[in-house]
Amino acid sequence: MxxxxxxxxxxxxxxxxxxxxxxxxxxxxxxxxxxxxxxxxxxxxxxxxxSSGPSEALAALQRQTLEYPFDQAYKDGKTKKKLNHRIMSGKFEGTFLQSIVSMSKAKRVLEIGMFTGYSALACAEVLPEDGTVTTLEFDPFLEEVAKGFFAKSPCGKKISIRIGDAKETLLKLAEEKAQYDVVFIDANKDGYVTYFKTVIETNLLAKGGTLVFDNALMNGGAYDMRSTNKIALEVRKCNEYLKSRNDMFRVLVPIRDGTFIVRRKEDVFL
Missing domain, CATH: 1.10.287 (Helix Hairpins)
Known part of the structure; x- marks a missing residue:
């Protein structure tokens, strides 16, 4: 590789x-x-x-994801689009995410974009026994893959998967009066701004809650103004939008491909 x-x-x-x-x-x-x-x-x-290393369950999940024949799954019509192991958050960012969830003393985590479940399981591992992770995914095939991994961990029972269009699912969760202490956004980049607005405007983010965006640097395309990569341009668009939100406190951390942490100012400057 x-x-x-x-x-x-x-x-x-x-x-x-x-x-x-x-x-x-x-x-x-x-x-x-x-x-x-x-x-x-x-x-x-x-x-x-x-840095702290992954649990045995997370290490196995990463290893098996790296070995998974996603190209063949796509050729066989099992997946909705071509998938690549690089979509996975991985152990270093997973540990960083665990730190955010743990320091936030979170009990309820929402993830938008599951893939094979690495970040969902990482979050679940640092939640209390009654903590929950709700993870959103559009591809039914990945639900079965992730469930297989979750079943091998005692923390897997804390995770529930919602399959379907992310924005529609977010609206349903809002109707259910759900709220989350940490929201991790790692799905299609052209949906980042929409997901952010939906989470904020429908009150899905709990008081004192934290939003975390993955791939905020997008292999440098976010800050390399020569880049014409469509995905990088979407990430740059999201970053600039978040920068324009005077009601938000934000910090972009250059870990791996960039992690953007955003909170309401009213929750930071008490």
Whole structure:
């Protein structure tokens, strides 16, 4: 499996390294460039190595997701669209998400975009016994995959899955008077603004609640103004919209592909 690189600056350094080799640039310069790449990559590796690791259930979920034949599932007509293991949150961001949920003393978590269930199970693991995770997914195939993983963990019983269009499901949850302490948004990027507005306007976010957006940097496309990637442009649009909300307190954390944490100012500056 090719190494995943979330930092576009490192990708550019690799390109420069190849050019230097082709142009027979001075060996000392090439070595300095290689050292710079090694150092840049080491930061993420180091942070992960000293952070808490995943449970056995989460490690197994990640491993089996990485090995899952999603291409074949799509060819067989089992999935609604082509899926890729890179959609998964992964252990480092999963641990960060667990920290947010735990520090928030949350009991109710809402996730928009489940995939195979890594982040849902990660949240469930740090909730109290009576805590709940409600996770939204549009593809019925993934419900069966995730349920298989959840069944192998004692925390899986805290998770309920809602299949269908995310906005419609959010409206149904609002009708049920549901409220959540943490809302994790990691679905289709062109829906981010809609999901945010729906959660806020229908009072799904509880008093003192926290919203967390995944992929807020989108492989650098959010801040690289040269990017024409449609998904990156949607993420940038969402980021700018959130920036324009003077009623929101926000911080974009450059962990992996970017995690955007948003809260109501009235809940922060008490």
């Amino acid at each position: 090719a190494k995943e690189i979330c930092d576009p600056a490192i990708s550019e350094l690799y390109k420069i390294k190849e050019l230097c080799a082709e142009k027979c640039v001075d060996a000392d310069i090439q070595k300095a460039l290689s050292d710079a790449i090694t150092l840049a990559e080491a930061r993420d590796t180091y942070c992960q190595s000293i």
